[in-house]
Amino acid sequence: MSREKNGFIDSFTNQEYKYGFVTDIEMETAPRGLNEDIIRFISSRKAEPDFLLDFRLKAYKKWLTMKEPRWAHLRFPEIDYQDIIYYAAPKRKPALSSLDEVDPDLLETFNKLGISLEEQKRLTGVAVDAVFDSVSVKTTFRKTLEKHGIIFCSFSDAVRDYPDLVKKYMGSVVPYGDNYFAALNSAVFSDGSFCYIPKGVRCPVELSTYFRINTAGTGQFERTLIIADEGSYVSYMEGCTAPMRDENQLHAAIVEIIALKDATVKYSTVQNWYPGDREGKGGIYNFVTKRGMCKGSNSRISWTQVETGSAITWKYPSCVLFGDNSVGEFYSVAVTNNHQQADTGSKMIHIGKNTRSTIISKGISAGFSNNSYRGLVRISKRATGSRNFSQCDSLLLGDRCGAHTFPSVNVENSSSVMEHEATTSKISDDQLFYCNQRGIDTESAIGLIVNGYAREVLKQLPMEFAVEAQKLLSISLEGSVG
Amino acid sequence: MLSIKNLHVSIAGKEILKGLSLEVREGEVHAIMGPNGTGKSTLASVIVGREDFHVDSGEIMYKGRDLMGLSVEERALEGIFLGFQYPVEIPGVSMTSFLRTAVNEHRKYRGLDPLTGAEFLALMEERKELIEIHSDLTNRSVNEGFSGGEKKRNEIFQMAMLQPALAILDETDSGLDIDALKVVANGVNRLRTPGNATVVITHYQRLLEYIIPDFVHVLYDGRIIKSGGKELALELEEKGYEWLKLQES
Numbered sequence: 035m036s037r038e039k040n041g042f043i044d045s046f047t048n049q050e051y052k053y054g055f056v057t058d059i060e061m062e063t064a065p066r067g068l069n070e071d072i073i074r075f076i077s078s079r080k081a082e083p084d085f086l087l088d089f090r091l092k093a094y095k096k097w098l099t100m101k102e103p104r105w106a107h108l109r110f111p112e113i114d115y116q117d118i119i120y121y122a123a124p125k126r127k128p129a130l131s132s133l134d135e136v137d138p139d140l141l142e143t144f145n146k147l148g149i150s151l152e153e154q155k156r157l158t159g160v161a162v163d164a165v166f167d168s169v170s171v172k173t174t175f176r177k178t179l180e181k182h183g184i185i186f187c188s189f190s191d192a193v194r195d196y197p198d199l200v201k202k203y204m205g206s207v208v209p210y211g212d213n214y215f216a217a218l219n220s221a222v223f224s225d226g227s228f229c230y231i232p233k234g235v236r237c238p239v240e241l242s243t244y245f246r247i248n249t250a251g252t253g254q255f256e257r258t259l260i261i262a263d264e265g266s267y268v269s270y271m272e273g274c275t276a277p278m279r280d281e282n283q284l285h286a287a288i289v290e291i292i293a294l295k296d297a298t299v300k301y302s303t304v305q306n307w308y309p310g311d312r313e314g315k316g317g318i319y320n321f322v323t324k325r326g327m328c329k330g331s332n333s334r335i336s337w338t339q340v341e342t343g344s345a346i347t348w349k350y351p352s353c354v355l356f357g358d359n360s361v362g363e364f365y366s367v368a369v370t371n372n373h374q375q376a377d378t379g380s381k382m383i384h385i386g387k388n389t390r391s392t393i394i395s396k397g398i399s400a401g402f403s404n405n406s407y408r409g410l411v412r413i414s415k416r417a418t419g420s421r422n423f424s425q426c427d428s429l430l431l432g433d434r435c436g437a438h439t440f441p442s443v444n445v446e447n448s449s450s451v452m453e454h455e456a457t458t459s460k461i462s463d464d465q466l467f468y469c470n471q472r473g474i475d476t477e478s479a480i481g482l483i484v485n486g487y488a489r490e491v492l493k494q495l496p497m498e499f500a501v502e503a504q505k506l507l508s509i510s511l512e513g514s515v516g
Numbered sequence: 517m518l519s520i521k522n523l524h525v526s527i528a529g530k531e532i533l534k535g536l537s538l539e540v541r542e543g544e545v546h547a548i549m550g551p552n553g554t555g556k557s558t559l560a561s562v563i564v565g566r567e568d569f570h571v572d573s574g575e576i577m578y579k580g581r582d583l584m585g586l587s588v589e590e591r592a593l594e595g596i597f598l599g600f601q602y603p604v605e606i607p608g609v610s611m612t613s614f615l616r617t618a619v620n621e622h623r624k625y626r627g628l629d630p631l632t633g634a635e636f637l638a639l640m641e642e643r644k645e646l647i648e649i650h651s652d653l654t655n656r657s658v659n660e661g662f663s664g665g666e667k668k669r670n671e672i673f674q675m676a677m678l679q680p681a682l683a684i685l686d687e688t689d690s691g692l693d694i695d696a697l698k699v700v701a702n703g704v705n706r707l708r709t710p711g712n713a714t715v716v717i718t719h720y721q722r723l724l725e726y727i728i729p730d731f732v733h734v735l736y737d738g739r740i741i742k743s744g745g746k747e748l749a750l751e752l753e754e755k756g757y758e759w760l761k762l763q764e765s
Contacts, residue, residue, distance in 0.1 A: 486608030
């Protein structure tokens with residue numbers, strides 16, 4: 035397009051990443067590097083029971099034997115795992131009894147991010163667990179939830195207060211040796227969220243975890259464990275941001291979900307880690323393992339993700355459909371701009387009879403970015419009468435970005451049905467001109483087209499998230515047409 | 517309202533318009549006729565500001581302002597509307613949200629508050645009534661899967677929603693059956709006011725049975741070679757363009 039428009043585009047720089055600030059707060063950090071002593075240090079800081087230290091050490095030993103995966107369609111330099119700080123926590127002990135005991139700087143940080151931890155000021159209907167670097171700062175609405183028997187707390191609190199539940203389910207969906215990054219997380223994870231919904235309870239509020247990386251040189255390794263007991267329902271949201279830095283920071287998280295008989299879990303993510311600058315400098319390396327187990331019959335797990343951030347995204351939220359008639363869903367919009375790279379998708383493993391799964395993936399690439407869908411649908415011999423529907427669409431903006439699709443299908447019985455649809459399209463100059471001629475400027479036109487394209491996924495998000503996600507999509511692509 | 521003087525336009529180095537002049541005043545309907553490839557669509561594209569066209573010399577004044585300095589969307593917001601010959605499909609974007617965005621951009625430009633959802637729906641119903649379009653076009657994605665006739669009706673519907681000061685209809689009649697043609701013509705006639713103007717670009721005289729122009733111009737080889745009243749269209753139909761070509765030489 036014309037030079038005039040490029041000038042206009044140049045005026046949009048990465049100032050659009052609104053969350054790039056740093057909180058100046060006194061932190062306790064572990065020395066850089068990873069060895070058994072560091073793991074023991076983390077474990078002792080958190081006064082963990084022996085079973086957990088054992089779990090960590092086993093994971094560490096396994097990790098040492100593993101190789102960083104390089105099969106994804108991603109390019110990144112060698113990560114020096116000895117140059118990372120594996121534990122960083124605000125010095126003042128976070129308190130759970132009263133907000134007064136939380137460091138005011140931290141409260142201010144979350145306020146700036148639009149996450150108020152003061153319950154009376156919060157939107158009704160959302161309970162938040164705020165994680166700052168390695169530790170959970172504050173969980174809101176805990177008391178209200180307790181009335182329903184719902185446990186929603188930081189992972190560390192769960193280890194202390196509900197060790198049996200943690201012991202029973204932790205690692206049952208993502209074993210510590212599952213993959214390189216899962217092993218690393220299992221060895222060094224510092225905190226995260228824990229949630230248990232008792233039998234027959236429909237969680238009355240949206241639960242959400244907000245992750246914030248603050249300290250330079252640290253990695254963030256959190257774990258989330260969600261257990262939905264028989265006949266229960268919960269909707270869970272996850273958000274995240276990080277300061278703008280020239281270095282790359284590593285984020286390797288694990289999310290495990292267990293849905294028992296007749297239970298439903300909806301897990302929504304709006305991922306907005308710092309993506310790096312326009313030249314591709316800095317940004318978060320996001321290597322995440324998310325998996326749900328539909329353990330009981332008629333259970334259902336639904337993943338919805340809007341991925342706009344991170345320099346590198348490597349994540350495949352998956353469902354193991356173990357219970358008969360269980361349902362797995364994956365709805366994804368992944369946006370990459372500038373030099374971002376995303377390799378994301380889902381795995382649906384059908385084991386139970388008459389299990390159903392749906393994969394809707396919408397990739398949007400702009401700038402010099404690369405966006406890949408990678409998926410696996412496996413319908414085992416036992417899983418008779420099962421169905422999968424997969425749809426993978428790619429939208430390209432400009433001619434220097436890439437969209438790739440790597441679907442893998444493995445159906446082992448003859449009574450199951452698998453459908454796969456894929457399209458690749460481009461926002462054309464003619465479409466933009468048409469919008470312009472109706473008085474809609476180019477940036478708004480792209481927002482309109484992209485949101486229309488992603489509508490199928492966005493409508494799966496809870497209300498609180500949908501509006502934010504729509505704005506984020508437009509902002510992430512600002513200045514992407516040249 | 518629109519004043520074009522001695523306009524020379526080229527695309528990729530090839531001269532298409534070679535000294536075209538045209539005056540359009542408020543309340544008037546002009547028809548521009550001519551054989552294919554004589555620059556009719558180029559004229560429409562240049563007025564709305566399409567980028568691929570290069571204005572070598574001459575001027576286009578609109579409401580006393582030089583159009584050259586304005587972007588495509590500014591021209592649109594100033595009240596210039598193009599009814600496309602080939603309206604483009606925008607999958608996933610509903611007509612309703614597309615038009616609501618467009619209408620609210622126009623309102624913003626005029627310093628008005630955006631319409632709420634309910635107000636907007638009411639406006640859509642009112643305009644559908646006005647031009648007697650009864651269909652579910654608005655529930656579908658912009659032009660996606662529309663038949664040729666639906667696309668053209670949809671252009672007229674957008675025109676009704678935006679109520680432009682100057683509407684340019686580029687071969688809106690091409691490929692229409694007689695019923696669709698009547699719907700389009702009826703829309704144009706109903707939207708006609710003493711304050712706005714319409715330029716109808718057409719290859720055939722047929723549309724002009726339903727939209728009565730005040731002026732008819734024949735565009736040939738990049739210039740208007742003859743102008744007249746509505747009778748000129750009939751004469752052209754009868755004698756063909758060859759007749760004028762002969763006169764020309």
